Amino acid sequence: MDTRKLKYFLAVVDHEGFNRAAEHLLIAQPSLSQTIASLERDLGVPLFHRIGRRAVLSEAGKELVGPARLVMRDLDAAQSAVQALRGVRSGRLDIITMPSPGIEPLTSMIAGFTRLHPSVRLNVGAAFTPEEVIESVRTGSTEVGLAGSATPIRVPGVQVLELERQPLILIVNPQADTFSPGTAIQREDLGGHRLIASQR
The missing domain is CATH 3.40.190.10 (Periplasmic binding protein-like II)
Incomplete structure (x- = not known):
């Protein structure tokens, strides 16, 4: 398989459309469309659904992204x-x-x-x-x-190394919370309390 076709395919994925992908690749949009069509013929499946100006990955397209x-x-x-x-x-x-x-x-x-x-x-x-x-x-x-995790991370096919251990510090309002000063807090102690954390 021509790696140029894969490069163009990923450009459409990353730029969410043919026009912006063509601009990024510095090629004409019809040329990009022809290359993607050729890749789809090679694989025998459609890789994108065209919805207006948007290119939405098909199920086959989603499977191709990682490889x-x-x-x-x-x-x-x-x-x-x-x-x-x-x-x-x-x-x-x-x-x-x-x-x-x-x-x-x-x-x-x-x-x-x-x-x-x-x-x-x-x-x-x-x-x-x-x-x-x-x-x-x-x-x-x-x-x-x-990544940070309270438990060991084990994933088949992925090498995992422990770099260091980091403490977590709980900041509380002493007038509003019942935690005793100077004592270690367990995760289960936080049940029922509101937490301020990073937004996902």
């Missing part, structure tokens, strides 16, 4: 490896992180990484649950994910 990203990522990795042999170290690293590890340890990790690999571009995306991080890495949307 297509993996193929393009592997191609980028191969090109970067060849460039590295020539002394040119460049490329892109996509990261997804939950809010707390996005502050630390990610900032320190990025500082160290960019010192060693200044030509590598880093893209950092946000997630709000461990499940979002896992799914992003598992499907190939990102290469590295940082």
